[in-house]
Amino acid sequence: MRRPRIILSIAVTAILALGAIPGPATLEAAGSAGTQLFVTPNKISFRMGPPPSTAVCEVTIHVVAPGRAPWRLTVQALGPLQSPKGSQVPSSRVTWKGTPGHVFFDGTLSDKHPQLLGRGQGSKTGVVRFLLKNSWDLATGRFNQKFIFNLSSP
Amino acid sequence: MKREIALLAIVVLTLSLLGIAGLAEAAADHADLTLSATITSSATLTLSNTTITFNGGELPPTAMAAAENMSSTVNATFRTASTAPALLKVLATGDLVNTITSTDKIPITALKQTATGDAFFLAGPITWSKTAGVTVGSGQSGSWNGVFNWTLDNLWSYPTGTYTTSATYTLTAP
Numbered sequence: 001m002r003r004p005r006i007i008l009s010i011a012v013t014a015i016l017a018l019g020a021i022p023g024p025a026t027l028e029a030a031g032s033a034g035t036q037l038f039v040t041p042n043k044i045s046f047r048m049g050p051p052p053s054t055a056v057c058e059v060t061i062h063v064v065a066p067g068r069a070p071w072r073l074t075v076q077a078l079g080p081l082q083s084p085k086g087s088q089v090p091s092s093r094v095t096w097k098g099t100p101g102h103v104f105f106d107g108t109l110s111d112k113h114p115q116l117l118g119r120g121q122g123s124k125t126g127v128v129r130f131l132l133k134n135s136w137d138l139a140t141g142r143f144n145q146k147f148i149f150n151l152s153s154p
Numbered sequence: 155m156k157r158e159i160a161l162l163a164i165v166v167l168t169l170s171l172l173g174i175a176g177l178a179e180a181a182a183d184h185a186d187l188t189l190s191a192t193i194t195s196s197a198t199l200t201l202s203n204t205t206i207t208f209n210g211g212e213l214p215p216t217a218m219a220a221a222e223n224m225s226s227t228v229n230a231t232f233r234t235a236s237t238a239p240a241l242l243k244v245l246a247t248g249d250l251v252n253t254i255t256s257t258d259k260i261p262i263t264a265l266k267q268t269a270t271g272d273a274f275f276l277a278g279p280i281t282w283s284k285t286a287g288v289t290v291g292s293g294q295s296g297s298w299n300g301v302f303n304w305t306l307d308n309l310w311s312y313p314t315g316t317y318t319t320s321a322t323y324t325l326t327a328p
Contacts, residue, residue, distance in 0.1 A: 039185040046191035050198070051233075059187060081191060089191070132191055136297060140235035142192045151183040 011078035038062040083141030168196040197232035232327035242291030252318035264307035271300025
């Protein structure tokens with residue numbers, strides 16, 4: 001009876017050591033071993049000027065991938081930008097420009113489908129400038145929304 | 155002993171399967187980004203003509219009309235942050251003053267404004283004032299287009315001469 005317990009204990013330890021059971025995730029990097037995504041800062045605030053000005057916010061994206069492992073990065077909004085009073089700004093009003101262009105692409109945000117933001121092999125660092133154009137049809141207020149970046153590597 | 159071997163075999167098999175599954179599984183990671191944006195009320199006002207001339211060819215009491223092509227197209231575009239309407243007001247700096255004598259004056263109340271176009275602009279005629287802004291437009295958020303015209307009362311008592319004044323239009327979006 002004792003031996004099976006020892007064997008089971010060894011097995012559980014081995015499983016944990018192999019990382020088959022994921023540990024708690026941090027905000028910036030929650031990936032499986034070897035492929036990690038870092039987005040900094042994790043909060044951006046557009047300083048809107050009068051229409052038709054465009055506000056710009058910048059984030060740095062760092063993808064860590066072993067060797068020349070291929071990866072794909074998408075971004076999706078969880079919904080339209082929302083004010084406490086119930087006004088909305090469609091997420092499609094937010095666009096972005098990625099650099100370097102051969103790794104991080106330009107695009108338009110969506111809350112319906114993930115949009116391709118980048119693709120590459122191995123570790124890469126880039127800058128993504130998010131843009132929000134002010135226009136007269138937008139309601140006043142303070143708007144908030146969360147984006148989710150997803151990094152996948154086959 | 156047999157039981158132990160069987161258990162060990164199950165553990166080894168489980169580890170193997172987990173290893174295979176780990177290889178097949180796509181590596182993935184995610185990150186959150188919180189966005190905020192503050193959109194405030196804004197307003198812009200454009201007038202195509204900022205100088206109006208009355209040639210004074212009319213005989214009193216016919217009001218003087220602004221010289222040809224001296225009407226002004228106007229655009230008021232604004233976004234309010236409250237339910238209160240935006241207001242467009244005009245306030246003159248003073249009476250029309252004779253440019254030579256400086257003492258001869260035509261009261262600013264002799265100047266009347268009319269408007270055509272979008273409903274935001276009050277049709278008038280609206281009498282100008284030098285003491286308080288006079289409302290010439292009122293409404294909700296939008297982009298409004300109109301044409302302003304002005305006339306100047308014409309009295310025999312006005313001394314001849316060239317008179318001038320200025321005024322400021324102010325668009326306020328609460």
